[in-house]
Structure formats: C-alpha cells, structure tokens
Amino acid sequence: MKYLFIACFLTLLFFNTVNAQETERWDKEVSAKPNSNQQWFKDAKFGMFIHWGLFAEAGGTWNGKNYYGISEWMMNRGKIPAADYAALAKKFNPTQFSAKEWAQLAKDAGMKYMVITAKHHEGFAMFDSKVSDFNIVKATPYHQDPMKPLAQAVRNAGLKFGFYYSQFLDWHEPDGGGNKWDFNETKKDYQAYYHTKSIPQIKELLTNYGPLGLIWFDMPGGLSKDETQSLINDVRKIQPGCLISSRVGNGLGDFKDYGDGEIPATVSTTGAWEALFTHNDSWGYSKFDYNFKTPKEIIRLLTTVSSKGGNLILNVGPDSSGRMPAYSVKYLRQAGKWLKINGEAIYGTTAGFINPQPWGLTTAKPHKLYLHVFERPKNGFILVPGLQQIKKAYLLANKQQLAFIKTTGGISIKLPYLTDDYNTVIALDLIDKPLTPDPNAPVTVSDQYTSNALDAINAHPFGKTKIKSITYSHYFGDWKHVPCVIEMTTPQDSAVFHANITEPGDYKVTLEYACAPAQAKQEGVMSLNEKEYQFETLPISDYESHKPLLFIKQTIAITTIKKAGLYQLNIRPLHSGTELFKLKTIWLEPIN
Numbered sequence: 041m042k043y044l045f046i047a048c049f050l051t052l053l054f055f056n057t058v059n060a061q062e063t064e065r066w067d068k069e070v071s072a073k074p075n076s077n078q079q080w081f082k083d084a085k086f087g088m089f090i091h092w093g094l095f096a097e098a099g100g101t102w103n104g105k106n107y108y109g110i111s112e113w114m115m116n117r118g119k120i121p122a123a124d125y126a127a128l129a130k131k132f133n134p135t136q137f138s139a140k141e142w143a144q145l146a147k148d149a150g151m152k153y154m155v156i157t158a159k160h161h162e163g164f165a166m167f168d169s170k171v172s173d174f175n176i177v178k179a180t181p182y183h184q185d186p187m188k189p190l191a192q193a194v195r196n197a198g199l200k201f202g203f204y205y206s207q208f209l210d211w212h213e214p215d216g217g218g219n220k221w222d223f224n225e226t227k228k229d230y231q232a233y234y235h236t237k238s239i240p241q242i243k244e245l246l247t248n249y250g251p252l253g254l255i256w257f258d259m260p261g262g263l264s265k266d267e268t269q270s271l272i273n274d275v276r277k278i279q280p281g282c283l284i285s286s287r288v289g290n291g292l293g294d295f296k297d298y299g300d301g302e303i304p305a306t307v308s309t310t311g312a313w314e315a316l317f318t319h320n321d322s323w324g325y326s327k328f329d330y331n332f333k334t335p336k337e338i339i340r341l342l343t344t345v346s347s348k349g350g351n352l353i354l355n356v357g358p359d360s361s362g363r364m365p366a367y368s369v370k371y372l373r374q375a376g377k378w379l380k381i382n383g384e385a386i387y388g389t390t391a392g393f394i395n396p397q398p399w400g401l402t403t404a405k406p407h408k409l410y411l412h413v414f415e416r417p418k419n420g421f422i423l424v425p426g427l428q429q430i431k432k433a434y435l436l437a438n439k440q441q442l443a444f445i446k447t448t449g450g451i452s453i454k455l456p457y458l459t460d461d462y463n464t465v466i467a468l469d470l471i472d473k474p475l476t477p478d479p480n481a482p483v484t485v486s487d488q489y490t491s492n493a494l495d496a497i498n499a500h501p502f503g504k505t506k507i508k509s510i511t512y513s514h515y516f517g518d519w520k521h522v523p524c525v526i527e528m529t530t531p532q533d534s535a536v537f538h539a540n541i542t543e544p545g546d547y548k549v550t551l552e553y554a555c556a557p558a559q560a561k562q563e564g565v566m567s568l569n570e571k572e573y574q575f576e577t578l579p580i581s582d583y584e585s586h587k588p589l590l591f592i593k594q595t596i597a598i599t600t601i602k603k604a605g606l607y608q609l610n611i612r613p614l615h616s617g618t619e620l621f622k623l624k625t626i627w628l629e630p631i632n
C-alpha cells in the first residue's frame with residue numbers, strides 16, 4: 041500500500057520534471073512569437089477555474105475511508121476499479137446547479153474568464169458527448185448538459201469561457217493514460233485512445249459550445265511533438281482564436297502555466313502566463329478541506345501575480361448538488377468588492393518596474409505606476425526607490441491627492457492613513473519614461489517596518505550555490521513551492537544579498553531555513569557591516585517531496601548600522617560538508 045502511495049507521488053513528480061523541461065523549451069520557442077489572440081488573456085489577470093466531476097460526488101471518501109488531499113485523484117490513490125468508480129454517476133444529480141449563479145459569482149469576484157473541467161483524469165464527460173456514454177447526460181439521473189447553459193451564461197456576463205480537458209490521463213479507458221491497476225500498461229494503445237475518444241471529444245467541445253477563449257490541456261503524454269502540433273491544428277481549424285495551454289505538451293501552447301500553487305520566483309517568459317491556485321487545498325470538492333484563502337489573501341495573491349505580469353486563475357470545487365462551497369462564495373465576493381474600487385491597478389497592467397519593497401508591490405500602465413501598499417511604514421512615508429520625478433500621486437480609491445517629496449533615494453509619498461487592510465493603492469502619474477526593472481537592485485531595509493525580508497530570490501549565488509523552488513506537499517497533491525538558497529557545501533559556495541539600509545540603528549538578523557537532522561550541527565558564517573557572525577545549524581526537517589517541510593527562525597546576530605547606505609550580507613558554510621541548509625529568508629528586524 042505504502043508503495044502504491046509513493047508511486048502516485050512519483051507519477052505527479054515525474055510530470056513536474058517533464059513539465060520543467062518542456063516549459064523551458066516553451067520559453068524559448070513559443071513565448072517570443074507574437075499572438076494577437078493573447079491580448080484579452082494578458083489583460084484579464086483574474087480567472088475562475090472550476091473542477092467538477094464524479095469526484096465531487098465522493099468528496100474525498102470511498103468505502104468509509106477518507107482521502108485527505110486533492111479529491112480528484114482519489115480514484116488513482118485508492119486504485120478504485122474503473123467499474124466501481126463509474127457507479128458514482130448513478131448518484132450524481134446536481135439539481136441545485138445554476139449556470140447564471142456561477143457566472144454571476146465569477147463576475148462579482150471580478151474575474152474575466154472561466155475554465156471548467158469538461159473531463160478530468162477520471163474520464164467522465166461533464167457534457168453531452170456522442171463519443172462516449174460515460175457522460176453526465178447518459179449516465180446520471182440529472183440527464184442534462186450543464187456546459188451548454190454555463191457557456192452561454194458566462195459569455196452573457198461578458199467573460200471568456202474555456203474548457204479544461206485531460207487529453208491523455210483517462211483512468212476509465214483501457215487505452216487511456218494512467219490506470220495501471222485495471223489495465224495492462226504494455227497492452228495500451230494510446231493512439232487508439234486519442235483517435236477514438238480524446239480528439240473526437242475535444243472536437244465536440246470546440247463545435248457545440250460557441251466561441252471558446254481557451255482550452256486548458258493538462259498532463260501531456262503519449263504524443264510526439266508532431267502529433268501534438270496536429271492536435272493543435274485540429275483545434276485551430278475549428279476555432280482559430282482559441283488559446284491553448286502550455287500543458288498540451290512538447291513545448292507548445294499559447295500561454296504558459298506554472299506548477300500548481302506556484303508563483304514563479306523569476307518570470308521566464310515574455311509571453312502570456314498564468315499562476316494557478318485553488319481556493320482551499322483541493323481542486324475537486326473535498327468534505328474535509330476548510331483551508332480557504334481569506335479575501336485579503338486572495339487580493340494579495342492576485343496582486344503578487346499581477347506585479348510579475350501574469351494572471352491568477354483561482355479554482356473552486358462545487359459539490360455534487362451543484363453548489364459552490366459557502367466560503368468560496370463569500371470570500372470571492374468580498375475580494376470582488378476590492379477589485380470594483382481598485383481594478384484599474386490590476387486589469388490591463390504589466391509587471392511593476394520597481395522591485396518588491398517592504399511596503400508592498402507595484403504594477404504599471406503607460407505613464408502610470410501603481411503602488412500596492414500592504415504594510416504601512418510607521419512614519420507614513422512610502423519610499424519609491426529609483427524614481428526621479430512624478431506629476432501626481434493619489435489614492436486610487438477616492439482620488440485624494442497625496443503630498444510627495446524628492447529624497448536622495450527616490451520619491452517619498454505621504455500616506456495619510458491605511459484605508460484598506462487588504463491593499464491600499466496609490467496611483468502615480470509619471471513624467472519619467474517607465475524605468476526598466478532592475479533585478480539586481482538592492483533590497484530596501486528600513487526601520488519603518490516591523491521586519492524586513494531578504495528572500496532567497498534576492499540572493500546572488502556563488503560557487504555551487506543555487507536558488508531553487510523547493511516543492512513539497514502536506515496531504516497528497518497539495519503542492520507548495522518555496523524558493524530557497526540550496527547546495528552550499530563548501531566555504532566557496534556563498535550567497536550574497538545587497539541591502540539598502542535606509543536608516544541607521546540596531547538590527548536583529550534572523551535566518552529562516554529548513555535543515556535535515558542528519559545534516560544539522562554544521563557551522564556557517566554570515567558577514568555584514570564588517571563583522572563575521574558564526575552559527576551552528578539546527579535539526580529541523582528532512583526534505584521529501586510528499587512530506588511537510590518545516591522551517592525554523594534562528595537569530596544569529598545583532599548589528600549596529602551607523603550610517604544609512606548600501607550593505608552586503610554574505611552567508612556561507614564555515615567548513616566543507618554536506619548542504620548547510622535550505623535558506624528561505626533572512627530577516628532584518630529593527631530594534632527601536
């Protein structure tokens with residue numbers, strides 16, 4: 041049993057790595073090509089993902105056993121025989137489903153597109169399909185096609201509509217990808233699967249549901265690059281304007297999807313891209329999962345992704361009655377209220393050209409810079425480094441003009457009060473030509489904030505040191521991604537952080553890291569402000585992709601900064617050994 045469990049994870053991880061190579065290729069080959077159909081997608085910024093299928097009927101429970109984690113993978117995890125699983129259809133009767141309500145929810149939330157699972161890995165078509173009887177009209181007591189009214193209602197609400205379609209994984213079919221517990225892998229004919237089910241159903245979706253904004257393919261397999269291109273050509277023939285997700289595979293597709301729950305540390309593409317998150321931790325409805333993001337977390341997540349130039353597609357998992365989780369409805373609507381007032385600073389923007397600051401993030405439009413203030417400085421002055429002059433500064437919410445002064449470090453704007461706990465937006469009318477973002481700009485450290493973060497992505501690595509997103513999960517499939525400084529094993533492997541400390545004073549230095557017990561008790565040294573501080577690492581957490589990764593905060597120094605200015609913080613192992621730690625953040629906390 042344990043091995044089956046691990047095998048599932050390996051499958052998911054394998055797709056992770058395959059994806060990594062393919063997206064690298066995608067960055068080079070596809071993202072450079074201009075695509076006029078992409079513009080609506082680039083401007084949209086916020087979309088609704090919906091995972092709906094027979095897994096919603098089970099809600100994560102099978103034969104009295106609870107499967108915590110992503111519910112739509114339950115069939116795979118439990119090695120549930122396809123015939124037994126298919127019986128869920130007999131109970132699936134979403135009488136509470138209302139296309140208009142779902143469309144209205146997405147609209148109220150401030151979303152500009154909706155993507156719903158037409159068929160997930162379980163193989164069940166949530167639409168009227170002539171290709172296979174394993175569909176919602178034929179196999180359930182509901183006997184209706186919910187996708188018809190939904191596509192219409194979503195378009196009527198002014199949003200783009202798209203389908204998710206699992207083109208390769210199909211655990212119901214003897215020739216589909218992934219089901220090795222019922223069907224002999226060596227006897228599978230993937231081509232037959234593509235030609236008798238996958239491609240014909242994709243054609244149905246493109247033919248019967250009006251103009252689609254996009255098709256969201258996922259988890260590629262079984263096709264060569266030419267065959268993938270021919271699948272794309274089939275889509276283009278029916279709907280030339282329909283965008284295709286990068287998970288179509290083989291480095292193709294019109295927009296890029298990062299990993300589940302991943303915000304890219306550095307954006308590798310100039311093309312359109314999406315970060316995908318689910319509102320709680322499961323994509324499909326799960327009875328146990330109450331870890332819903334709060335409205336504030338939703339707004340800050342959306343702002344973070346926008347500040348890097350991408351879209352956020354946020355998933356909700358309706359249950360089998362056709363109802364959205366109550367907390368999704370409530371919190372999405374609440375987030376939408378913020379967008380009604382501040383949407384100008386999100387929709388149609390490009391990445392902000394000022395690096396993250398202790399007060400928050402930026403987005404941009406021609407002649408405009410939007411400051412998204414998450415943390416209020418104690419004295420109320422928001423320092424925007426790098427700007428020389430501006431025309432005007434005002435609160436976006438009420439157009440109240442704000443005073444500003446030119447300082448040595450940039451423009452400093454007086455924030456009268458924090459009006460919005462989620463994110464207070466200050467709009468700047470620019471005189472300067474938009475600056476080009478400088479990834480090497482120092483990180484601002486100021487005594488105006490409770491704490492200042494030097495994150496792994498701000499590190500300059502030397503020797504064998506690397507910066508990498510570490511992927512792990514709590515339950516099955518609820519991936520977390522934490523950028524870390526890794527592989528520092530000798531005194532030559534160091535990480536250097538550039539900090540612009542804007543006020544003198546005492547600062548406490550705290551390292552936040554994960555460290556495998558077997559590798560702990562190694563010494564490291566941090567140099568800052570012409571002094572060296574030594575420390576020994578603590579045993580915290582082994583890294584295994586399918587286990588929680590724990591981080592500790594260890595204070596290693598107090599330093600007295602006599603003069604404001606640029607400082608270098610350097611960290612490295614004292615001796616050669618194994619990896620010193622996985623370093624997430626260095627915190628600089630002013631002592632007042």
Ligand code: JFZ
Pocket residue numbers: 052055056059110112113258259298299300316323
């Ligand atoms: C896939 C599905 O398996 C999952 O059920 C859900 O639909 C999600 C949106 O997509 O899972 C993946 C696919 C790709 C990666 C990770 C999980 N990846 O490339 O990191």
